[in-house]
Amino acid sequence: MDDRFNTIAGWTLFGGIVALGLSSLSGHYFLADKENRPEKMGYTIEGVEAEGGEGAAAAEPIGMRMAKAEVAKGEAIFAKCKACHVAAQGGANGIGPNLWGVVGAAKAAHPGFAYSDALKAKGGNWDFASLDEWLTSPAKFATGTKMSFAGISDPMQRADVILYLNAQGSNLPLPAAEAAAAAPAADAGAPAADASAEASEAAK
Template sequence: MQDRNNTIAGWVLFAGIVALGATLVTGEAFHGERPEEMGYPIEGVEAEGGAEAAKPVAFYLASADAARGENVFKKCAACHNAAPGGANALGPALYGTMGNAIAGHPGFAYSDALKGVGGSWDWEKMDAWLASPRNFAPGTKMTFAGLGNPQDRADLMMYLNQQTASPIAVPPPPAEEANADAEATVGEDAEKADDVEVLTEAESETGAGSSGGPEVPEAE
């Protein structure tokens, strides 16, 4: 009887060792690691090493498109409308928002958090609000998590800026972008200058041109 119990205990111990070994092998074979390079971007997931250095909103506004912004606005249409004279819904009507006072649309019960921000909806404030309402005005009733893509935000702002009787001025591109454009223009001019044939002093005196012979005046 004792031998039988020992045999059973031995088999139980052996089965435990086998199960442990199988677990280790399986874990090693199917170990999930974050790839060194993400195959495709996922909104809200940042690459290791931190997010890319933020660019000013003017950088994205330089290539913003109101038509794309109208498409982005579909994410907001369940709670807002931007039509002239549109009524407040779950959220305030957004016609005429850009350039006007924050929490200033008549007839809507804004949270104290948003009313306490003060100022007007300029490009920087609207960009920060669209990126994360809860960070912009902690305690806001706005439940939307925000738009993580800065170009989407710029497109949406460009669309909203059209939904008003008095659009506000779009800021110029950042200086570094303007300098890059200027350098590109200078480079193109330099390439064109390299293609122009330069006459030597002797050729200038003899009137020789690219044809290799003296210049012949046109017949009258």
């Protein structure tokens, strides 16, 4: 009886040692695999660009994007905002203020809505550039804002939404796309112009 018990105990102990060894080996294998292939770790959320990737590239100037924006696309994107906002003339405030005529209007000034002190402190009117900045990240634009929306990372989607809002009671002239594009070209031409002037002076 004792021999049988010892045999069972011995095999049980042996099985435990083998299992522990296999567990240790598999742990080292998967750790080495992750270290050698870091791109396989984690997962990607569809539609979200990793920080520092292509999505982090500098956006085109707002004037250039507004020239390519589409009201219909902006309306479709704004559908996500309707849980908090309306953009109809005479519409009631909701969780957020009514956005009818917001483009060109004073910041934090729609009647009947309790704005945060952070947004009140910004002052000025909502123009295309400030709306673009606001929609990129409300929390960065006005630290302490009540608006918990994370923002729209796609620059063209922001332009589409702003164009749609501009069509809801504002209809302000769009910013000139040419001015934004021409400025770098003018700067690039300056050294050449200076060199030409210097050559002309030297020839005298």
